[in-house]
Amino acid sequence: MIRGLVPLNSGNIEDYLPDLYDWSLTESEKEQHTCRPIIELPPYNNYKENVLKRLANGQLIYILVDKSNSNKRIGKIQLFDYNSRNKSAEIGYYLPLKHRKQGYANVLLELFIDTIFERKDLELNKIYATVAACNQASIKLLEKFHFKLEGAYREHYWFSDGSICDQYHYSLLKREYASLAEKEIEGN
Template sequence: MIRGLVLLNSGNIEDYLPDLYEWSHTETEKEQHTCRPISELPPYNNYKENVLKRLENGLLIYILVDRTNTNKRIGKIQLFDYSSRNKSAEIGYYLPLRHRKQGYANVLLELFLNTMFERKDLELNKIYATVAACNQTSIKLLEKFHFKLEGTYREHYWFSDGSICNQYHYSLLKREYVSLSEKKIEAIE
């Protein structure tokens, strides 16, 4: 299976956005994926308009596709809150339930990190992610890629069932990523 990342833009939005919209519409565990307010999904045209505005303002959304299966959409990862001054940005990733536990998250994150740290226009030094302390799957993914725990936001996730969870803040520096990439190459040789 040949997998690749496709950057969402105004030219291909009609090809990919319906899948992203459907994923948002059918996801039943939204509270587990973000500490941000969860609002009702707007009608598709409003959703599209919002995404286009956010793309214009620097949001980067990449979609993982299976190129051998008519570009089957597998998941997405996005870069946001980019700071040119601090050379940093936050990431968020998502796989629909039907694509979880199949190794796709590893492929998605690896391709994305390669792409982001190579982009000359961003000059990223640090990529960071926040995750609920109770989301062990996401924590394991970040740690597998050598993201370091920077801190804890105490009682930051409040769930509708009344439970509360801390939020962890992870980051990966470009020099750490480059060092790991070089070690991988040495191990292959």
């Protein structure tokens, strides 16, 4: 299976956005993926307008596709809250339920990190992610790629079932990632 990342843009939005919209419509565990308020998904045309505005304002969205299977959409990863002064940005990733626990998240994050730290226009020094302390799969993924735990917001996720958990903040510095890549090359 040949997998690749496709950047979402105004030229290909009609090819990829319907899948992203459908993922949002059918996701049954929305509150597990964000601490932000869960809002009702707007009609598709409004959703598209919002995504186009975010893209125009510098948000980057990449789609993981299976190139050997008609560019089947597998998941997405995005870079947002880019801070040019501090050379940092937050990342968020998502796989629909049918694509979880198959190794796709590893592929998605590896391709993205390789891509994003190489972009000369961003000059990123740090990427960071937030995750619910009870989301062990996401924590394991970030730690596998050597993201470091920076801290926690206590009792930051409140779930509809009445449970509460902290939010963890993880980050990866470009020099840390470069050092890991060098070690991998030396090891081969």
